[in-house]
Amino acid sequence: MRTWQVETQCPQCGAPITLKEAQHVLNCPYCKTRLYLTPKGPFRYAIPPKIASDETIFLPFWRIKGLGFTAYLPPKTVGKPIDKTYLAIDIPLRMMSLGMRPQATKLSFASVEEGPFVHPRVNFKDLLKRATRQIDSTLTEREVIHKETNLFMSGLGDSDPFDHSDLSRWSPSKTQTVFKKYEPVVSVFLDEGNSLIYFPVIPESGTSVILNDGLTTKPIGKMDLPSLERFTHNASESLPSPGTLPLLCPNCGWDLKCEEESWAVLCPGCNRVWGIRQGHYTPIPFEIPANEDPDAFYLPFWKIQTAVPQLELHDTRDLARFANQVRISSKSSPLHAFIPAFKVQPRLFLQICKVFTLAQPETHLADKIPKNSYPVLLPPQKVQKLIPIVLAEIGAKKDRFFPELPQVKPEIKQVSLAFLPFKQTGYEVVYQESVIFAIPRNALKWGRKL
Ligand SMILES: [Zn+2]
Ligand SMILES: [Zn+2]
DSSP states (O other): OOEEEEEEOOOTTEEEEETTTTOOEEEEETTEEEEEEEESSSHHHHOOOOOOOTTEEEEEEEEEEEHHHEETTTTTEEEEEEEEEEEOOOOBBBBBBBBTHHHOOEEEEOOGSSSSSOOSSOOOOHHHHHHHHHHHHHHHHHHHEEEEEEEEEETTTTTTTOOOOGGEEEEEEEEEEEEEOOOOEEEEEEEEEEEEEEEEEEEEESSEEEEEEETOOOEEEHHHHHHHHHHTTTTTSSSOOEEEESBBBBBTOOOOBTTTSSSSSSEETTTEEEEEETEEEEEEEEEEEOOOTTTEEEEEEEEEEEEEETBBOOBHHHHHHHHHHOOOOOOOOEEEEEEESOOOHHHHHHHHHHHHHOOOOEEEEOSSSSSSSSOOOOHHHHGGGGHHHHHHHHHHHHHHHGGGGOOOEEEEEEEEEEEEEEEEEEEEEEEEEESEEEEEEEHHHTTTOO
């Protein structure tokens, strides 16, 4: 997937720094400052205009990026990466999305001094619905089934189709290609945090105001003067730049360990895992199975203790019944959903959720972070929304329970981070405990860019 670059300065020494999009951590190569960026509301970026003009105004576009998952009827679950931009105000512009423009240039964090930034008017949630609907339309295009039909052959001219005297004209088993109609039942979007991108336009006055593209100067729309004034009067008065947290453990002061796009940060000093909520560090309980294997590579999962009364799912015995699986142990234990805290392409992501939730790996609270672990990229509050889709993937009697999915409200009882051990081979990492499952290394590498 495409990535953007954002130009900013080190808040400590002012040195220029280029951040990748979705990079949460700022590392200054000059003064060695390391900071965790905490946006206030959405991240707000601006595309710098090519031509300097006092007239420039900035129009807002919402960016929708992440993994979209939808359960359909007839029963089917689909996951797709989504990466789109939408004009966030209601004006007839020739340019309703930014297309490739953000990649073609370096973005900056939007700041009110640069010119009027028009306030977004279109609701993010409505756009999200539109974006997930687009997954639906691609599905109907692709999903062609071949069906045996008693089809009256076309090209019979004016003959009476009800005249059955010549039965040879009937073709009893011709293959017909029909579009199967899928109706979405539940959609979940694992977003990366919404962001706004402001695009520069230069208004050119005349009988009506022409809006010129601030990069190419080509006209991209026009509007009447009062409407334009209404927009610029409504410009945002402040565009808060992201807040920062020093990457020092709030408990012991040690340097926190994390990758640039990590959501959670680890403290090797006091062996704690910290998540970030509302601009503050919060401790995250973590678990590993029995003793640490020093040769293993640990992948982080969110282990979510849950119950789903609407589907009569309360413990592992219920889960086995729901999945139509024979369980050797008749013992019932609390039910946990296991959802990756890392990113891979959506199809594989769902498969991992299914395999590990069915396997219910046993893990226990630990006081030492495994030496060799993969970064935690996804926050728990986002992945737990995925439980209905995971259940849709797991359940056996899909025709029966899919129509009930919109009513499914999983109860979340406890959330912890479970590090599960994988053996490393040349091309894969392989889980070899209660179940055997391999993940290609390339899938993990590619997933970091999702
Ligand atoms: Zn610096
Ligand atoms: Zn610490």
